[in-house]
Amino acid sequence: KAGVTQTPRYLIKTRGQQVTLSCSPISGHRSVSWYQQTPGQGLQFLFEYFSETQRNKGNFPGRFSGRQFSNSRSEMNVSTLELGDSALYLCASSLEREMNTEAFFGQGTRLTVV
Amino acid sequence: GDSVTQMEGPVTLSEEAFLTINCTYTATGYPSLFWYVQYPGEGLQLLLKATKADDKGSNKGFEATYRKETTSFHLEKGSVQVSDSAVYFCALGPRGSTLGRLYFGRGTQLTVWP
Numbered sequence: 001k002a003g004v005t006q007t008p009r010y011l012i013k014t015r016g017q018q019v020t021l022s023c024s025p026i027s028g029h030r031s032v033s034w035y036q037q038t039p040g041q042g043l044q045f046l047f048e049y050f051s052e053t054q055r056n057k058g059n060f061p062g063r064f065s066g067r068q069f070s071n072s073r074s075e076m077n078v079s080t081l082e083l084g085d086s087a088l089y090l091c092a093s094s095l096e097r098e099m100n101t102e103a104f105f106g107q108g109t110r111l112t113v114v
Numbered sequence: 115g116d117s118v119t120q121m122e123g124p125v126t127l128s129e130e131a132f133l134t135i136n137c138t139y140t141a142t143g144y145p146s147l148f149w150y151v152q153y154p155g156e157g158l159q160l161l162l163k164a165t166k167a168d169d170k171g172s173n174k175g176f177e178a179t180y181r182k183e184t185t186s187f188h189l190e191k192g193s194v195q196v197s198d199s200a201v202y203f204c205a206l207g208p209r210g211s212t213l214g215r216l217y218f219g220r221g222t223q224l225t226v227w228p
Contacts (some may be wrong), residue, residue: 004157033215043203043218056215090157092216103207103216105150105157 004093004106012112018079021109025072025093032074037088081113116141120204120219127194127226135189135222137204146207147180147187153200194226
């Protein structure tokens with residue numbers, strides 16, 4: 001059974017550009033969450049999608065957005081990139097929306113903004 | 115609000131030493147509790163979980179017991195190996211509110227020397 005797949009693995013962008021990251025959850029999983037990991041702030045929750053609906057959003061500016069498709073695949077977009085957006089972006093999928101079920105993480109996308 | 119406090123690292127041990135990483139939480143209701151591990155360059159892997167008070171999660175020699183009276187979920191291993199070197203995250207999954215997210219501690223870097 002394939003795990004959570006995130007693409008691309010590495011990305012270098014320039015300040016002011018925008019970027020789209022992709023996440024394919026485990027087959028059958030309908031909940032997808034995104035997290036930003038930085039050395040200074042640790043793991044911070046971005047948003048969660050379930051059946052194509054955003055159900056929860058963390059404290060990030062509107063430059064960060066996402067969506068989920070009918071096949072549960074998800075994308076997140078960051079517009080007008082800033083140096084501080086450099087981070088490891090992690091996607092997690094789970095079978096149910098309750099967090100007493102396991103969340104499976106992808107390997108992440110390492111974004112570097114220069 | 116919900117939160118997790120995890121002991122600061124780094125933790126450095128010799129092989130076969132005993133490991134304890136402390137984790138306490140604040141939550142409304144009865145959350146699920148998790149330990150995740152992150153190896154260099156990788157995403158997070160679920161190490162163990164507990165979904166109700168007094169549950170003991172265990173995996174690969176690691177154990178943690180859900181203690182509601184002390185709001186704790188400390189990670190222990192009787193004899194660490196070099197291959198256990200990684201970053202360990204304690205996490206809380208709220209229930210009832212079905213927020214579909216996890217709250218993470220800041221992570222504890224463990225280094226095991228041969």
